[in-house]
Amino acid sequence: MNAELMMLISGTGAFLVTLFLVRQRRMRVKYALVWLALSFGGLVVGAYPRLLMEFAGWARLSFPAAALLVALGLIYVFSFSVSLSLSQAHRRTTRLLQEVALLEERVRELEARDSSTPFGK
């Protein structure tokens, strides 16, 4: 099996898995878009390997080095976006946590006040 065929198979596989997860609503479309684009890119490079060779020539890199550079660049971009999303999710979770705790305290206080009033009035 050569590199192009591997890329074709993995690109198709990644594309289908992403579509399946979106269809099952286990992945949001917002996040699926980048993975769909990436797997589509893998498919294209698998079908037309000359694209990557031309990029390697333009960047004055050998073919494996160019493939590695593209892969590392993508890994960096995706890891960075995950860190951003995690930070945002952490901020939101923290505020929700605090609001839940404060509301629970308020409910407890109101219930205690209510039960200490005759006939709950």
Next chain:
Amino acid sequence: MRVLVIVPAYNEEQALEPCIEALLREQPDVDVLIVNDGSGDGTERVAAELANACPGVRYVNLPINGGIGTAVQTGIIHAYRNGYDCAIQYDGDGQHEPTSIADLIRAARESQLDLCVGSRFLDDNDESFRSTPLRRVGIRFFSGLISLLCGVRVTDPTSGFRLYGRRALRLLSAYYPDDYPEPEAVFFCAHNGLSVGETSVRMYARVTGITSIRYLRVAYYMVKVTIAILVDRIRTREVSIDER
């Protein structure tokens, strides 16, 4: 003057009751809010018993452990929304001396401070617990860094015994640092135009439990807090703090 004492508590089942009893014995007029930070022991039960037994004591339960910053900010939000004039952060492990609360209030009032930090290092004759020599080096480093970057001199920026006035409550309700937040909170307040000062307080070595900052975490603590303060320095200031 309405004062709320915020007591963040994480796995303080043993220390919490004597801590609150000593606090109320010395400061019967303050309200107390225990913030149970998702403890895995009986802290929630002890907090509920104290709230039932003592009229001025209330408690909130964070359903999962959010860390000291989240716990303290929960108390700050509560104090701000309920119109308290000031809030005092007071550890639930019995390290803080309750009579020092009056000193914090007096110092904040006399010097018109928005944030008044309780310091172990202002009074040389005091026999306060002053941490280990290595930690004192770290404390001096943060003190120097804050002084260098914003001109405010606080000798004990890691102290968790401090008073927040209304303006600080307002600012910190919107943003409070997490992960070892004390030095960054001092810098954040000063950087955003609040008046920050300190007064001498007495502290004790913890009786039960263990400190959360050990071994490799010390290195992480130093690096993380230093970077956080440096990044705060290049941040734009928050919207104007006009409430006094």
